Amino acid sequence: MKSPSATLLAEVRTFRQNHPDVRYVDLIALDIPGHFYGKRYPVEMLEKVAAGSPLKLPQNAVLLGAQGGLFKIGDYCFNDGDPDANRRLVPGTLKPVSWESQPLGQMLITSDGTAAPIEFEPREVLTKVLERLQHKGIHPVVAFELEFYLFDKKLDNGLPQFSRDPLSGDADDQPNLHIERLSRFSEVLDDMAQTAQEQGIDITVITAEIGPGQFEINFGHCDDGLRAADWAALFCRSTRGVALKHGYRASFMAKPYLQFPGSGMHVHVSLYDAAGNNLLAAHQQQPLRHAVAGCLELLPHCMPIFAPNHNALRRLGGTVNAATRASWGFEDRDACVRIPESDPRNLRIEHRLASADANPYLVLAAILMGLEHGLEAKREPITSLNEDRNSGTDFPVEMLDAVRAMQQQPVVRDKLGAEFVDVYCENKRQDHLAFQQEIHAREYRWFL
Template sequence: MPSLPADEARDFLDRHPDVDSIDLLISDLNGVLRGKRIPRDNLEKAFSDGVNLPASVFALDILGNTIEATGLGLSSGDSDRVCYPVAGTLMPSPWLRDARQAQLLMTMSEADGSPFFADPRQVLDRVLEGFRRAGLTPVVAVEVEFSLVDRTRDALGMIQPPCSPATGERAAQSQLYSINELDEYADLLEEIHAAARTQQLPLDTALKECAPGQFEINLVHCDDALAACDSAVLLKRLIKGVALHHGFEATFMAKPYGQEAGNGTHVHISLLDEAGNNVFAAEDSDPLGTPLLHHAVAGLLELMPASMALFAPNLNSFRRFQAGLYVPMAPTWGYDNRSVALRIPSGPNAARRIEHRVAGADVNPYLLLATLLGAIDHGLQRRLTPPLSITGNAYEQAAPSLTNSWRQALDLLEQSAPLAEALGENFLAVYLANRRAERDQAIQAVSKLEYDWYLRHV
């Protein structure tokens, strides 16, 4: 990736004389933003020359430890690559230090400017290149669910829902779509929207979700899939920062509470041809769309079992998959049906699209979309045919078949030739090594439940 003209940096500094430092951000495999903080005097150089970071940033597990099995650590000298700014992402961070701080998204390249294979953003761009060659443009909208959590733990050291800023009462009910709940958290939600406007993140709807303290914020449909994922990654950082400013923690854990609905990431996808027409919209207004939509659905369904290690990237992710909580348990599809994995939303024919409902909120947005578009391309290239769509309750018509085992999910991903082709064999090897090492560490931990159940009774 070539460097960017320093004009963007100079213009920003002229418009924001109070900004004294800039966070350079890059998304690791987990979607965690890592990087460096530089003084304002170094910003123009970051644009013209780039900034070095070790390739091992993509070898880090969720704790920030380097996984040597990825081959990106000491075995390769823990060598640097160059990171360049993503155009249009240099923005103030209004919730930090009285807006004296800014942020800039970066992406990693080799020394010759070619994409670095393990950067999730570059993985997505690789998949998008195939759509560009085919004259197709994905239009994407991301919906993000999150939970607000009290910063004080309960008597057992566990997290607990927040207390309402308006009433002081602790959230204990679902209150799905409650306007009262939106009113009670209005100051926080309004600051999220204000900060998003400052950062030019295109927010759409906000709503109260199923669990206590759980909300959803949607991003508008975007015909730049990379920008859509940039916005999703940066929105998560923004929400966490604003929540802390209001005395809460915001978490994107897939399953914060065992008996409550978890946090998901839903993605809406349509495809435009070179004339700007939605190729999923049937001329006869069939609500189930065109043959191309059916091929796309079939590709997504066929590769869904092998994609689970990307949709559910950690130990907690798999706890979200419980029947009756609006989480798909099998590869299913249907029209205007929230019990299926792939929902074809109602609405105008020109807006016909696929909503993918499987992934958790803990997913890496770049890897999620790369996987979905790779599966869509798989279906389009092979002109696959989907099974019959489901009407009614999918939980009663399709037995659970998506794995709830992290180990099996990783094995299925390793065996998938189509996903290796889409995402890159080298990337997939790094991802699998990283996830397996984290899994090995996670399963060694002995939980409190095990002590409670087994310590005295076996």
Template structure:
């Protein structure tokens, strides 16, 4: 990885002298941003020497509680690790009233080696594997999200918000232009913010549920940057939503009765001359066929990454655009692996398994790892689905609850081999602790179902 230089910071501050504060953060294994707010005069030192953050920051569950079983707390004396800015990620945080910048950090050990628990290093590992094979992943990450009413959310309820004109979306209405117009003040600010941040935000869609939207990010020839884009994009959407009086959520399934939100990964492979190795006259080139075979073969053991939370699994229901079993097809959204149609030179694979709550670094790392597995071992794909994938693949063969997905992942040799044994163990240990803590809670549903009926 190319280390960011002090010149990058100096040039940015010279071009933006109004900046008062800089949010320096890394992404923990669960996908939560954690870090510090620095003053401009501190940033040069951070680029030169790194900024210290406690190693336990990579042991936290979704609520910020230590997971002692990771061995990253008392065994390490909660000691610091130097965290260095990622080249090219120092940018504006345009939703703040105070002029604010932000920069992504990545963590290193005191000897300069990558910190095993940092999810960005897990992605770097899988990218390096493909590059060693002479393959360059070209990637875009597509994230769906919901806007919800802030006052209701503060009281623990989720309902669609009223637009500035007073009307609240109430119907499914996929691709409805009226929703885009009603929420245009928010959406325009997201696009303006993306431009200031250097994010390649393109097509805007009103999705298949009230208050659900998607803004497509353009492909990057740098897979690491594509994941950074996704992390920065989520911060932008949440920040701009708050400024407009909404809450933006990337929960996988906010409403039981409507579609969940996905994180769809669009990927192709280029050779050293940048030729698309997935492009050809037929639907499948050898590289694309083996990529599909590898992703199908590793999908079950990867579900704990693609669906990392309890709520993630509420998304997997028949006829909801979320998969139940490994399968592929050409231009078909009823399967988890969709080969796009169109001009052969644009052909790529859309991986449709992850919920929007997945950590972009870990999700992309695992998808690329599955592709590498398939190509190295020449794994052949299944027969393509024609028509309704839910009807053709009626038996659900993926682990579709949290504890089963974690059990399958823990038995995997693929995940530790491809993502790194240290990272895989820490990630799964955190999620196993979260799963145990979640199901120890007594919910309102418990009371409603069982208080008087048992």
């Protein structure tokens, strides 16, 4: 077997051979709010990193706020000297970037698997959850679904405009599910799908959603949770770039229009043992009920992950298929946790609460934590929506309430890591305060 460095070196050399015009490669990772940060490396320097040279970036780059600023979080950022931390290249993620004007490559980097992983790095948080499950003989299979909107490339006084129908040239301002919209926007959608496939992402179904200019992309089921989350993160990056190339803006913003449906991140998860048996289907599906109970119990304490900003909180309970309480049901899209109809082999949950702009690594970590907790506690879930349309438990819909609920929950602190929980919650608290520091024009209209 090849050593990790030999495998990476072969990957870089093959890339250089296949793409001789590429001079630079973006080395990228996802921060806490779900934005990519990193460095642009000359490709010949990347070969040295692949061969074993150190790759270091500031540790505190992970802590950036939603607008890119640094917050004082404990001793981080301002009292720690802003130290570097080692990163490593993620094998198999070196791909060409086709949406930029000049030839370019990109590759994921991470601190997980290094000598001193960053405890609050999203990919490291998910890695720890997956490793713990593996030690217990639990092997998740995961599939993400992402909704997004296409806007016109030009903003109107900072506000988004409806995307233009390529056929008529008029604004695509009518909400519908018509498949003809896939044909009318086929040029940009096909490019998005092809570009994603070039990035190694398994794209399956494309759907025209209810909102004007709104679409959904489904990914294939993947037995590697890290790779499934990588796909979701990389898809957001490539889709924004492809949209701009075609004269649109692609946005995963949770609630761009109050009068139209928001955009969600739906995550399908099934659990298997080492022999390939579906753990949720055993004993007349009793483990499924326990897993659902665990998800619902911890859901109110993970709201800063599922709805990570003020706009994401606007999406909840607003229009179609957006849950207002922690609930579950069979074939019920109003539920936070939906059980799709399937055979025992493919029995799974569909977690529907997260917004499309949530951090996919953290969303998956929180869902798996809930499933794990449920299997351990072995409690019965609340009544399903199929039996009682009013069933459900409340969850916080104000950011400071959500942060307090997350920071004080002992199971969440134990299973996601106390250091991560404290850092993440303070990041969200500081983002909330920064958001409040700007006077909106509405305040002048109301109170001047």
